[in-house]
Amino acid sequence: MNTLQRALALGFGAALIQALMLIAFAWPAANTAPRDLPLAVTGPQAALVAEKLNQVSPGGFEITSPADEAAARQAIADREVYGAIVTGGGAPRVLVASGASPIVAQQLSAMAQQLSGVPAAAVEDVVAADPDDPRGGAFGAMVLPLVMSGIAGGVLLSLLVPTVPGRLIGLVTFGVVGGLLSMAIIQGWMSIVPGPYLALAAVAGLVSFAVSGTVVGLATAVGQAGIGIGALTMLLIGNPFSAATSAPEMLPQPWGAIGQLLPPGAAASLLRSVAFFDGAGAVKPLVVLLVWAALAVALLGIGFVKSRGATPAPATAPESEPVPA
Incomplete structure (x- = not known):
């Protein structure tokens, strides 16, 4: 292989690596969405909320139904779920854990507003990220x-x-x-x-x-x-x-x-x-x-x-x- 051939081969190889890096880094970021995301739903309206979630985001959540709010909080602390929706006693409340994933916590908070129908839904961060790095x-x-x-x-x-x-x-x-x-x-x-x-x-x-x-x-x-x-x-x-x-x-x-x-x-x-x-x-x-x-x-x-x-x-x-x- 002469100098010209080697230069062409190296340039082509570098371009291929560049293309692979763009795919590897940009594709996941452009396709971020819940896919069987573990989520707890509890309370008297749990079945109704779970059905609504499956309609809004088919396949987006893997929903479990803990016995009560305390069990849902424990599931979050044990990293079994990323958050929980607590029904009963008014508009649904949402428990999030920004320490597990700030992006998921933000999405669950936005979803809480849709579920409650009020501008400021009740959201509690039960395992918060570090105060000096709230967005992770x-x-x-x-x-x-x-x-x-x-x-x-x-x-x-x-x-x-x-x-x-x-x-x-x-x-x-x-x-x-x-x-x-x-x-x-x-x-x-x-x-x-x-x-x-x-x-x-x-x-x-x-x-x-x-x-x-x-x-x-x-x-x-x-x-x-x-x-x-x-x-x-x-x-x-x-x-x-x-x-x-x-x-x-x-x-x-x-x-x-x-x-x-x-x-x-x-x-x-x-x-x-x-x-x-x-x-x-x-x-x-x-x-x-x-x-x-x-x-x-x-x-x-x-x-x-x-x-x-x-x-x-x-x-x-x-x-x-x-x-x-």
């Missing part, structure tokens, strides 16, 4: 730097550290220091995420290890092509479908569900659980992150075994030929 914009923006820094750390370790043990040490160091430092900035300085500092730092560190470890592990196991595979997976699939600024049920399916099986989506869900819900709903995203971290270590092990097997045997000195008399 800073929280959503926090996930992308964690992913991007993880990719960057993985690339640097893959290119600059030649040995597998050295790469593993670098990953652990990055996870520990990165988690402590990032939460010191987010919680201590910016004060946009509540919750226990060490637990949140551990989550951030696990995310950093999982993302960078995937890049390093693939690079170690399959070569430099693994860097691109790992980075593009996290950037083009994991980040836009993480639902960090909305909710998995607000994204086109099955991409919303797939996003929760990748480190960026699991990171957003786990951080919300730890910060706002005292750990409720944390098991699934925690398991996802631990699986990715274990996969990274396994890939490093595979690369280590391959490197040991490919080590050339020491060359033997050639036998000297006899000098003719």
Whole structure:
């Protein structure tokens, strides 16, 4: 391939990546809407309200019917539902949880006005977002730097550290220091995420290890092509479908569900659980992150075994030929 052909191929490849990034980031944002969004409806008019919701938004809500308002509040606190509609005693009241998703809370608040028929419907935020970040914009923006820094750390370790043990040490160091430092900035300085500092730092560190470890592990196991595979997976699939600024049920399916099986989506869900819900709903995203971290270590092990097997045997000195008399 001559210089002109290489230039054309690289330009075409860059344009293709650009198109994929536009699709990955813009398509989910342009198609945000409830899709089987868990919602509780309780009270004497619960059946009527549920029927109306299904008519207005077919397939938009997965409606459950708790016994009473207390049970509905508990379901919100346990992250089983995003909100609740309480009927009886006048116009329906709506319970929301902006800590779980400010966008969903806003939509449920707007829906409350439609249901009640009054300009100022009764809406209560039972699990509120941080007062310094009421709309959740800073929280959503926090996930992308964690992913991007993880990719960057993985690339640097893959290119600059030649040995597998050295790469593993670098990953652990990055996870520990990165988690402590990032939460010191987010919680201590910016004060946009509540919750226990060490637990949140551990989550951030696990995310950093999982993302960078995937890049390093693939690079170690399959070569430099693994860097691109790992980075593009996290950037083009994991980040836009993480639902960090909305909710998995607000994204086109099955991409919303797939996003929760990748480190960026699991990171957003786990951080919300730890910060706002005292750990409720944390098991699934925690398991996802631990699986990715274990996969990274396994890939490093595979690369280590391959490197040991490919080590050339020491060359033997050639036998000297006899000098003719």
